[in-house]
Amino acid sequence: MEIRMLRYFLTIAAEQNISQAARVLHITQPTLSRQLKEFEEKLGTDLFIRENKKMFLTETGMFLKKRAEEILLLNDKTEQEFLNKKQGLLSGHISIGCVEADNSDTLALFLEELIADHPQISFNIVSGTSDDIIEKLDKGLLDVALLLEPVSTEKYDKIVLPRQERWGLLVSNESFLANKNDLTVEELVGIPLLCSARLEVQNMFYSWAEIEEKELNIIGTFNLIFNVFSLVENRVGSALTIEGAISHRKSENVKFLPLVPEIKTNCVLVWKKNTILSPTVHKLIEKFNYAL
Structure with a gap:
């Protein structure tokens, strides 16, 4: 795949219109249409669906968009590094x-x-x-x-x-746990929990608690703690997290309880x-x- 054609493809995806994309690229509309047609024929698949004068990515097009962005990022990064070396800066x-x-x-x-x-x-x-x-x-x-x-x-x-980063449980201030200063293994069992989707993190908690997977009531998982603040505030569940992930997101509606015995990781x-x-x-x- 030519870098130039990937740039053309991403511009069309962004503009959702072949004429507008041609203006952005400073080429004629017939030239861009022909290049796109040849590109789709070479790949053996349609990249766009045409509807109401707009162009929407097909499933294959969405896959290519992600790959094209990665390829162009690496290309631009490599070119910049060679330029920096040449300039001696x-x-x-x-x-x-x-x-x-x-x-x-x-x-x-x-x-x-x-x-x-x-x-x-x-x-x-x-x-x-x-x-x-x-x-x-x-x-x-x-x-x-x-x-x-x-x-x-x-x-x-x-x-x-x-x-080191200290692990604990983020709870609602309206929870019965909010009057505590820390949380033991025994107190954690049975509580509806929100936990990282990463298996390494979940296994760390099972090992720490010395219990089987079924004994922790994990009702939901998340990738970033920001996404579950409102769930904790509304008592849908309490979130297992590190203190550092919430230290800059102070809220009067939640409280962090460190686990006992302590869990710290680097x-x-x-x-x-x-x-x-x-x-x-x-x-x-x-x-x-x-x-x-």
Whole structure:
């Protein structure tokens, strides 16, 4: 697939109109129509459905859109790195994955220092679960990532951040648990729970509690804690989470109860082993290594 044709395809998908897309691309409408037809014939499938003078992606088109965005991101990133090398400047773009955690402010601190020293550098932070971020890291869409244990890191070089994250239960202030200061295993059993969808996290709780899966009443799962605040406030369930994920989302309607015995896990900064890193990414990792 030609990079040019992928750009054409994404422009048509964004504009939903071949004439408007042609104007954006500064080419004629017949030329763009012909190129799209040839592209669909080459792939052996329709990428768009035409309805009421608008163009909507087919299921295959939606799949290609995701892949095309990833391909173009890698292409642009590679071109920029070669340009930076040619100019001899410590500049360029860093893509960073980051989980919701108290250690996010550590990342912010080092980025602040990096930008202050090298103002030509720009960055993009992608938030998500460890699983989401790892997928993007493996595809080369991210340079480094801040992940929350438990997580498998065999494929990556890593730096363990010293400040640990404390796990507990987020409950409604109207819950009968709200007058407590912490929560034991026995008190957790039977409570309607909302938990991370990641199996590693669920298994961590089963191991901590020394109970079988069926003994924890997990009624729902989530990827980001932001999505379940209202569920906790309305007493649909109480959410197992880390304190750092909610520390900047203060609410008078919920309360965090640390678990007893205590569960603490680390955050780790990771990057792919045996991969060539740009000087800009090297500099960020250097700052972490020097400080930690």
